[in-house]
């Protein structure tokens with residue numbers, strides 16, 4: 001029932017011109033597929049990438065946003081501005097939490113603001129290595145999930161995307177095992193959704209795995225019934241590896 005989803009997070013890579021070239025290569029290499037595809041360029045490349053992908057099945061997302069519509073917030077970008085170019089927005093990525101001090105409360109405000117403007121949040125949750133080693137993975141993921149969604153209706157939550165990204169697996173080449181990711185996603189992400197919003201919502205939300213995903217290991221994740229796709233960083237910066245991940249996902253979910 002849930003459409004598989006592969007999201008590319010380009011992080012702080014690609015100028016507008018480079019982003020257009022990458023988007024064009026992805027568009028040209030993508031054959032008809034059951035997988036929904038989203039690319040998330042940096043803000044400065046959004047209009048250029050949107051122009052290349054307009055009319056294609058590939059959607060555009062942003063990597064962050066502010067929760068206010070407008071105001072004296074130097075350097076920030078609002079959901080009203082993103083709406084011109086994007087359908088999706090990544091919220092609460094661990095790099096935002098770690099380097100820019102975002103906490104569960106700012107993440108909650110951003111999720112609510114995105115929904116208010118018709119953007120689909122891709123909410124990121126995940127434990128650090130220290131938290132994992134202290135046996136806190138389940139509690140951390142459940143708390144991040146619950147606090148980000150406080151105040152939303154079940155209908156709003158059902159349309160969300162959640163990405164489970166263990167922080168120690170991001171950009172390290174050390175992915176989680178498929179079994180581990182499935183366990184956290186089913187018990188802690190979907191389990192928390194079921195408690196707070198009901199079993200039907202928990203069934204409808206799309207949940208991705210993220211952290212060192214490659215064309216070689218994606219099958220290990222998307223073969224699991226609870227994992228609907230991936231949030232891909234490094235391997236989304238080259239058309240060939242990103243397309244490989246999409247095709248492997250289509251094959252596994254067929």
Ligand code: PGA
Pocket residue numbers: 009165169170171172173210211212213231232233234235
């Ligand atoms: P990675 O990044 O695929 O390079 O590990 C994933 C992410 O941060 O979303």
